[in-house]
Amino acid sequence: MIREALKFLGDKVKVFDEELKHDEVVEFIRENKLEKTPVILNVEGNRVAKNFICTRESLCEYLGIKREELCRYLANLNGCRVEISNGFPLREVEVNLRELPILKYYPKDGGRYITAGVVIAKDVEADVKANSFNASIHRMMLLSKDKLVARLVEPRHTYLLWRKAVENGRDLPVAIVIGVHPLFLFASATRLPFGKEFEYASALMGGLKLYRIDNFLIPSAEIVLLGRITNKLEDEGPFVDITGTYDKVRKQPVIEIDRMFLAEDFIYYSITPASYEHMILMGIPYEPVIYKAVSNVCKVKNVVMTTGSRCYFHAIVQIEKITEGDGKNAIIAALSANPSLKSVIVVDEDIDIYSYEDVEYAIATRFQADRDFVVIKGARGSSLDPSAEETTAKWGIDATKYLSRKKDFERVA
Known part of the structure; x- marks a missing residue:
């Protein structure tokens, strides 16, 4: 989870106790010139981490390589096996997404957005095996205490899994994990053959433990949401994308959250849209x-x-x-x-x-x-x-x- 990276980075992480509102974070970072600095912020009484993988050099530091070696290293990286455990470490709480420090980043955003949530899904008929799951990052706008609306891009894997479920009259079960290790975020942002994200993350991290819960395998995380991508559609957006310009409003599928799990004194993770971290995760893969x-x-x-x-x-x-x-x-x-x-x-x-x-x-x-x-x-x-x-x-x-x-x-x- 993200606190492993927190230990790794040590005093490179700046911690701020000043309490911010959920729509003040981007301005605070800009005013204090923290765009390339790992930070822990106090957002309405909760810890929020940002910028833990915001430069090419920080990615290389996690991997233990030089900047000039990065492309060749990633091109030659082979997946490795993962460990599966039945001991799920988080405590279950009543579902209430409004208790999470979900941020609103820019004034014209359609709402508050989860931006570092890794959506883990599989074919509803597939076995519970590591190579049956897809892991990818999707922006998700808060609708209510138990509902989100997610941007699913055609024809990527999550979209295809959702379309197949809907065509068969079913919802697509998903796990949303927040506060994972930065290298797991990077693996989830990488375009890979279906079912290879866990193996790729394991290779990047030098080993990966997955925890079994319900019909899911999930990595160590600060927050886990279990739910379903339904056939219901709601407006999603506007939202600032990688270019720093607003993406348009679309009808997108609603995710209904059924269960919610938190680590003790959890750390919420957030990626600022159009930030250096956004660029690293979208571009370097x-x-x-x-x-x-x-x-x-x-x-x-x-x-x-x-x-x-x-x-x-x-x-x-x-x-x-x-x-x-x-x-x-x-x-x-x-x-x-x-x-x-x-x-x-x-x-x-x-x-x-x-x-x-x-x-x-x-x-x-x-x-x-x-x-x-x-x-x-x-x-x-x-x-x-x-x-x-x-x-x-x-x-x-x-x-x-x-x-x-x-x-x-x-x-x-």
């Missing part, structure tokens, strides 16, 4: 996906999703160029690997991909627009891009050296 795809067409060295694009729309791909055309093949492979990706810049291995100044140097000295600029019109993009309509235009820049004139690009130390 795509880097190993792109890395693997590009490795099929050329010798890839590293991949970084750029912070300026919210770690979501633009990528820098570093390759060891062996033949002419490698750069353009890398562009095509990267864009194919991540449908939300809008642009790719491909650079040589002597370029520091963590420095946009160095990347811009590569564009300035190794790129000619009439030869090295790739545009793909009418492609499927991300619904989060406010500039896109039904389709989007994607582009790539091949900013690699021409092999026939390598000496012309030699840089002084």
